[in-house]
Every structure is written in C-alpha cells, then in structure tokens.
Amino acid sequence: MSDETPKPGGDPAAPAAGEAAGPSHREQDAPATAGERQAAPDIADLLGGEPGGPLTAVADPPADQSGPSAYRVQEQSIDFSAQLRQVATRDDAELLTINMGPHHPATHGVLRLLTTLEGEVVRDVKPIVGYLHTGIEKTAEDKAYWKAIPVIERMDYLAYYFNAMAYVGAVEDLLEVEVPKRAQYLRVIHLELNRIMSHLVWLGTTMLDLGAISIFWYAFRERETILDLFEYSSGQRMHTRYFQIGGVAEDIPAGWEQSLRRFLVEMPKRIDQYDAMLKRNEIVLRRLRHVGVLSAEQLQAWGVTGPLLRAAGVPWDLRKAMPSSSYEDFDFQIPVGTEGDNYDRYLVRVAEMRQSLRIIEQAIDGLPEGPWITEDRKVALPPRHELATSMEALIHHFKLVTEGMRVPAGEAYHAIEGPRGELGCFVRSDGSSKPARVHVRDPSFVNLQAFGDMARGEYIADMIATLACLDPLLGGIDR
Amino acid sequence: MEVIRSGGAQAATLSEADKVAFRARQSRARDLLRGELEGEELEQHVRDSVITTTLDKATKWAQGNSIFPLTFGLACCSIEMMSLVGARMDISRFGGEAMRGTPRQSDLIILAGRVSMKMAPVVRRVYDQMLEPKYAIAMGACSSSMGVFNNYAIVPADKFMPVDVHIPGCPPRPEAVMYGILKLRKMIQDDPTMGWRDRYKAHGTEELPPAEDGARA
Numbered sequence: 001m002s003d004e005t006p007k008p009g010g011d012p013a014a015p016a017a018g019e020a021a022g023p024s025h026r027e028q029d030a031p032a033t034a035g036e037r038q039a040a041p042d043i044a045d046l047l048g049g050e051p052g053g054p055l056t057a058v059a060d061p062p063a064d065q066s067g068p069s070a071y072r073v074q075e076q077s078i079d080f081s082a083q084l085r086q087v088a089t090r091d092d093a094e095l096l097t098i099n100m101g102p103h104h105p106a107t108h109g110v111l112r113l114l115t116t117l118e119g120e121v122v123r124d125v126k127p128i129v130g131y132l133h134t135g136i137e138k139t140a141e142d143k144a145y146w147k148a149i150p151v152i153e154r155m156d157y158l159a160y161y162f163n164a165m166a167y168v169g170a171v172e173d174l175l176e177v178e179v180p181k182r183a184q185y186l187r188v189i190h191l192e193l194n195r196i197m198s199h200l201v202w203l204g205t206t207m208l209d210l211g212a213i214s215i216f217w218y219a220f221r222e223r224e225t226i227l228d229l230f231e232y233s234s235g236q237r238m239h240t241r242y243f244q245i246g247g248v249a250e251d252i253p254a255g256w257e258q259s260l261r262r263f264l265v266e267m268p269k270r271i272d273q274y275d276a277m278l279k280r281n282e283i284v285l286r287r288l289r290h291v292g293v294l295s296a297e298q299l300q301a302w303g304v305t306g307p308l309l310r311a312a313g314v315p316w317d318l319r320k321a322m323p324s325s326s327y328e329d330f331d332f333q334i335p336v337g338t339e340g341d342n343y344d345r346y347l348v349r350v351a352e353m354r355q356s357l358r359i360i361e362q363a364i365d366g367l368p369e370g371p372w373i374t375e376d377r378k379v380a381l382p383p384r385h386e387l388a389t390s391m392e393a394l395i396h397h398f399k400l401v402t403e404g405m406r407v408p409a410g411e412a413y414h415a416i417e418g419p420r421g422e423l424g425c426f427v428r429s430d431g432s433s434k435p436a437r438v439h440v441r442d443p444s445f446v447n448l449q450a451f452g453d454m455a456r457g458e459y460i461a462d463m464i465a466t467l468a469c470l471d472p473l474l475g476g477i478d479r
Numbered sequence: 480m481e482v483i484r485s486g487g488a489q490a491a492t493l494s495e496a497d498k499v500a501f502r503a504r505q506s507r508a509r510d511l512l513r514g515e516l517e518g519e520e521l522e523q524h525v526r527d528s529v530i531t532t533t534l535d536k537a538t539k540w541a542q543g544n545s546i547f548p549l550t551f552g553l554a555c556c557s558i559e560m561m562s563l564v565g566a567r568m569d570i571s572r573f574g575g576e577a578m579r580g581t582p583r584q585s586d587l588i589i590l591a592g593r594v595s596m597k598m599a600p601v602v603r604r605v606y607d608q609m610l611e612p613k614y615a616i617a618m619g620a621c622s623s624s625m626g627v628f629n630n631y632a633i634v635p636a637d638k639f640m641p642v643d644v645h646i647p648g649c650p651p652r653p654e655a656v657m658y659g660i661l662k663l664r665k666m667i668q669d670d671p672t673m674g675w676r677d678r679y680k681a682h683g684t685e686e687l688p689p690a691e692d693g694a695r696a
Contacts, residue, residue, distance in 0.1 A: 017616035025644050102598065103551055103582075103602075104580075105550045105580045109552060109553070109554075109557070110552075110553060110598055110601075130595075130597050131552055131595060131597050131598045131601065132553065132592075132593065132595055133595050133596075133597060133632050134554075134593055134595060134628050134630075134632050134633060135628065135630045135631055135633070136628070138630060138631075139627075139628055139629075139630050150627055151627055151628065154554075154555060154627070154628075157554055157558060158556035158558065172620060201558065201561075205561075206562075216564075216565075217565060220561065220562055220564075220565035220567075221565065221566050221567070222567065223560065223562070223565075224565065224567050237559070237650075237652060238555060238558070238559065238650055239555065239649065239650070298558065374540050470632050474554070475554050475555065478595070
C-alpha cells in the first residue's frame with residue numbers, strides 16, 4: 001500500500017510544485033507548517049465553531065432541554081462539539097470529512113476519529129476520546145486503599161495485573177512496606193503472562209483488521225491457556241485482584257507450576273507458527289512496511305513509550321531503566337526496531353513475547369520459598385487460623401476490613417513497563433485510610449497523541465493498520 | 480437397508496413389520512416423485528412425511544438459530560465476547576458467528592462493558608438503527624447495574640434502552656454469555672412474551688417505515 005505514485009505529497013500544507021498558492025492559503029498554512037497543533041481553532045470548535053463558517057453547517061442544539069428524550073438532545077450536542085479544524089490544502093482539492101466511530105469495528109473500542117480525506121489520502125485525523133469515561137480515579141478516592149484495587153484494575157482491561165501493580169507499588173512506596181521476595185517473583189510471573197496475553201489479543205485483532213482471520217483463533221487459543229492459569233491462581237479470568245498491598249493474595253496452588261511449565265514449553269512453538277504465517281507474508285509486508293513511520297525524536301516529543309518507541313530504535317524499557325519488583329534479577333533483552341514503521345512494531349511485540357517467556361522461566365526456576373505477603377499486620381490481613389486464637393489478629397482484621405490501613409501523608413509515583421508503555425500511578429495520601437488523589441499515566445492515552453502525525457498523508461486503509469499497531473486501549477485512555 | 484434408530488437397545492434392530500412398513504413408505508415416496516401417487520395413498524404419504532407447522536413457528540425456529548450479533552465492544556466484557564467467537568466456545572455451533580459490523584444487518588446487540596453518559600446516546604442510536612426483530616443483551620455488571628462503578632459517569636442500559644437478557648459477572652465468563660444467548664434463543668423460539676415489550680408494556684411500538692413528511696423514525 002506504500003506505492004509512490006498515487007499519493008499526493010506528504011505535507012498537506014505545501015502547495016504542489018509549480019502551483020501558485022493564493023495568499024489566503026498561505027496564511028492558513030502558516031500555523032500548520034510551523035508544526036503547531038492550531039490550538040486556537042480547536043478550542044473555538046469545541047465551543048461551537050465560528051457561526052456561519054464554511055464547516056459549521058450543523059443545526060443548533062435545541063434550547064429546550066426538558067423534553068422527553070434528553071438523550072437525543074445530548075446526542076446532537078456531541079455532533080455539534082466535534083467540528084473539524086479547517087485543513088489548508090490546494091485549491092482544487094476536494095476534502096471529505098468522514099466520521100469513524102465511536103462504534104466502528106476497526107477502532108478497537110469506542111474511539112472516534114474525525115477524518116478528513118482527500119481522495120483516499122488522510123489529510124487530518126482528530127481522535128475524540130471520552131466515550132468510555134468511567135470516573136475510575138474519582139471512584140478510587142472514595143474507597144479504602146485496598147478496596148480501590150478492583151476499580152483500578154478495570155482501567156486498561158488487557159493489562160489488569162499492570163494496573164494493579166502500578167497502584168499497589170505506589171501505595172507500598174508510601175507505606176515503605178517490604179514485599180517478600182516470593183511475592184515479587186510471583187508478581188513478575190503474572191505480569192509477564194499478562195504481557196503475553198495482551199500482545200496476543202493485539203496480534204489477533206490487528207491481523208483481523210488487515211483481513212487475516214485465522215490468526216485470531218490461534219491467538220485466542222493461547223490466550224485461553226493463559227487465562228486458565230490466571231483462573232487457577234486467583235479464581236478469575238480477568239480482573240483477578242491477585243496483587244495485594246504488600247504481596248499477592250494467595251500462594252500459587254498445587255499443580256500451577258506444572259501447568260505453567262507446560263505452557264512455557266508450548267508457547268515458543270506457537271510463536272514460531274505465527275511467525276511462519278505472518279513474518280514473510282506478502283500481504284503483511286505490503287500492508288505494514290514503511291507505513292506509519294515516525295522518527296524516534298518525534299515519538300519522544302509526543303511522550304510515546306513502549307513498543308512504539310522501541311520499534312523506532314530507542315531501547316527504553318522501565319524494566320531495565322527503573323527496575324522494581326526484582327526485575328533486575330532476570331536476564332532478558334529489549335527488542336528494538338530500526339525504522340519505526342508498523343512492521344517493526346509487529347516484530348518488536350512478537351519478540352517481546354519471547355523475552356517474557358524467558359523471564360517467566362527464570363522466575364519460576366528461581367522462585368524462592370517463604371511468605372507471599374508481608375508479615376506487617378497493619379497492612380495485610382492476618383491468616384485465617386490466627387483469628388481463632390489471637391485477639392490481636394482479630395483486632396487487626398477488624399480494623400483492616402472496616403476502615404482499611406492508614407497511609408502516611410505524602411505523594412508517590414510508581415511507574416512500570418506495561419504492554420503499551422510506561423504505566424504510572426500517582427497516589428497522594430493525606431494520612432487517612434482513603435487516597436486523596438489517584439492519577440494514572442496511561443500509555444495508550446499518551447501514545448494516541450502521535451496518531452495524527454503517523455496517519456497524516458497515508459491512505460485511509462493504512463490508517464486502520466497504523467491505529468491497530470498503535471494498540472490503543474480505550475479503557476485506559478478514558479478511564 | 481439397515482436403519483438404526485436411537486433410543487433403547489430394542490429399537491436398534493427393527494422388527495420385521497417395521498421393515499415392511501419402511502419399504503412401503505419408500506416405494507410410496509418413489510411413486511410420488513414419479514407422479515403416480517393418488518387418492519388414499521397420496522394422503523397416507525402426506526400424513527407420514529410432512530410436518531405441519533405455522534409459518535410463525537418456522538420463522539422463529541430459523542431466527543433463533545441464526546442470530547447475527549453486532550460487533551460492538553465497549554470495555555472489558557468485549558474481550559470476553561471476542562473469546563466467545565474463539566475456538567473454545569465457538570458460538571458458531573449455535574449459528575451466531577456472523578458478527579456484523581453494521582447495526583442494519585444485525586439482530587442482537589451485546590452491550591459488552593460499561594456504558595458511559597457520553598456513550599449512552601450513541602448506543603441508543605445504534606440500537607435504533609437495527610431492524611426488527613432486534614434483541615439486546617446487557618453483558619456484565621456495568622451495563623446491567625453499573626457494577627463496581629456506582630458513580631457519576633456510568634449509566635445502566637435499562638435506563639435508556641430495552642434489554643432482553645442480563646448476564647451477571649464482571650466480566651462474565653464466555654460460558655455465561657453463551658448461556659445468555661441460549662436463553663435468548665429460547666425466548667425467540669418458545670416464548671416471545673419473555674421479552675422486553677411485555678415487561679415494559681410496550682406492545683405496538685414496533686418500528687415502522689418513516690412517515691411521509693420525512694421525520695426520522
């Protein structure tokens with residue numbers, strides 16, 4: 001799809017060679033070519049656009065908001081707020097604005113893309129988020145520290161162990177509690193299993209967007225194996241709430257290690273099979289290579305992290321750069337790409353799955369004996385048998401269950417390497433048993449900023465592939 | 480020709496009288512195809528080999544076995560909904576594997592995940608765009624009752640659209656979703672009064688073509 005001939009030049013603002021652009025277009029061009037985001041028109045659009053402007057032919061929202069169908073009224077207000085900024089282009093160019101989403105199978109959730117097309121070439125794309133806003137951060141403020149874990153887990157719903165880990169890590173930093181080594185290793189095993197699972201879902205859905213259906217079934221077959229392991233160790237397939245403040249909820253059950261080892265033997269062969277199907281596949285090569293390229297500098301300017309940045313050749317991985325939870329004990333490599341196109345992103349993610357398997361293997365081999373949650377009774381619940389014999393334990397249990405733990409006042413930011421990049425959780429404590437503020441730096445949200453630069457000047461079909469390779473998770477973006 | 484019928488050991492081997500009756504039916508069918516069957520024999524043949532039913536029932540049988548769900552994922556539950564199509568659960572056993580990308584081709588909308596206040600009008604519009612007969616499943620705790628997010632941002636599906644089946648869970652296992660879809664099939668085929676129109680006393684609200692003045696239906 002990256003043929004040279006039919007694609008009009010990469011820079012939409014630049015007039016074609018030999019064509020005299022009118023001064024008005026120059027003026028309109030100026031902010032766009034300067035690399036600015038044209039903030040002022042955007043804000044004007046959000047507030048309703050200039051009345052009578054060329055692109056504002058939308059009916060006013062009805063003044064009467066008290067009608068029987070308040071939802072319909074709200075729906076029109078959404079249409080109204082989403083005006084495109086004007087795209088400067090050539091005189092004879094005919095621009096077409098199409099709206100993708102929020103219900104569209106290729107947007108991986110409820111993302112909405114306002115796309116301006118010139119023919120088949122994307123001239124501008126404006127992601128509109130917020131359709132899955134759940135108020136998770138606000139809800140977490142209203143819950144005790146350990147009761148906030150379930151809502152935090154439901155943000156990025158393909159990386160629930162990572163969400164819990166970032167939050168739990170921040171609270172542990174505030175509490176200055178020592179996490180036992182066994183708990184750290186168990187966390188690493190589950191985190192890396194989660195990473196593989198997330199990449200598998202990414203692989204299946206991305207190839208589905210490119211038109212390859214069968215890989216979806218293969219990827220989901222392996223995903224089911226991983227979910228069986230999660231269910232085995234915690235009782236739930238998704239949102240397991242396995243990570244506790246101070247450790248993990250339970251030790252791994254008997255037989256879990258054997259199941260994991262079976263998976264570790266099986267999975268590399270499966271990845272080889274995916275590679276055999278996709279890596280040299282002509283369609284995959286032509287759809288992904290040299291598409292959606294963005295240089296490392298541009299990516300860093302947007303704050304992009306994770307496989308996207310590594311695909312551009314920057315070996316930035318928080319597991320190496322800021323190791324926490326015993327990641328420094330394991331020997332693994334950071335896969336990087338060379339060009340930063342979609343094909344590199346695919347290669348990096350597949351290579352990451354292999355590295356994750358290496359980490360899991362080392363962690364299960366070196367899994368230390370000992371407690372799986374801290375002995376600190378102010379933080380972790382006492383074991384069940386102690387409740388029958390110890391009054392002290394009963395009091396601790398009562399205090400923890402009713403009020404929760406008191407966390408010393410302060411702030412903590414704990415960042416880990418999620419499947420999509422830096423996933424950080426900021427927690428501010430005012431000394432009470434509920435967090436004063438929880439904020440999450442979600443990688444999908446930050447990475448989505450770079451999407452416009454990736455997609456501009458591409459074909460619309462390539463825009464779909466680029467979005468898929470960006471791997472945005474709307475639950476994490478909107479929170 | 481040996482015919483083996485299920486249901487007990489003695490039915491496995493046919494008695495001599497059964498074989499004679501079976502051959503008689505075969506020859507009658509052959510005669511029918513040749514056009515040589517008439518009178519009493521023809522009526523006997525029709526009694527033996529034709530099931531009479533109402534068109535209504537036959538349609539419902541077909542509808543229940545070919546539910547086209549809408550590809551519509553909202554949040555966590557949509558991942559479990561995708562694994563419903565996967566090899567382990569394989570919804571195509573029940574004729575539901577044809578996921579449609581557009582509401583105009585689909586019979587069933589599965590609200591897989593939490594519906595936010597911003598998304599609710601969109602969901603409603605998508606539901607309105609579906610053609611009758613249409614069904615809705617609220618999958619998971621969030622779209623049924625807001626689940627763990629009892630806050631300002633989430634709205635339960637019952638508040639803005641009719642729902643036929645609620646599936647509990649956070650997220651529900653694929654088996655649970657399958658059970659919900661089978662419940663829906665049973666509802667379509669056997670007892671349509673289990674549906675929302677009866678519960679909401681909304682008979683007569685079936686959607687009709689738009690009026691002449693161009694008003695949107």
